[in-house]
Amino acid sequence: MTTNKTTAKTTAKNNAKGDKAMTTKKTEKKVEKSNSEKFSELANIRVPKALRVIKSISSLANDDRYDYTDEQSDAILNALKSAVDEVTQCFENGGQKDEEVFRI
Structure with missing residues (x-):
């Protein structure tokens, strides 16, 4: 019985590894996003997060x-x-500023 359980576990692991390999190949075929699309995607994530904080x-x-x-x-x-x-200045200048740490 132990052999059957071990074999079943090994088979399941190998199948899972095979599925991951197939997923990786599919992921590699993704179309690159333009810088404008990346900007919009990140802005739509980061701005609401900042507003919540x-x-x-x-x-x-x-x-x-x-x-x-x-x-x-x-x-x-x-x-x-x-x-x-600083954010305003970065958008006006197209650059970045050093990060400052806040402490009371």
Whole structure:
């Protein structure tokens, strides 16, 4: 009985490997996307993600749940404004800026 189970497992593994190999070959035949298509695809993923994160930051303003100083809230707002300014500058110049790390 052990031999049958082992054989069945080996056969299943080999079949799975064969399926993966076939999938890889199919993937290789994909048509390359244009830079415009790549841009749109990534923008449609990244911008909504960034907006969700920014909205989650706004929940920190709930003073019933959190205690914070004016300096802390100003630091958050300044960091966000600075990040938006950098993105604006990148689009205007077609370049990238160094990433800054925010800490309170």
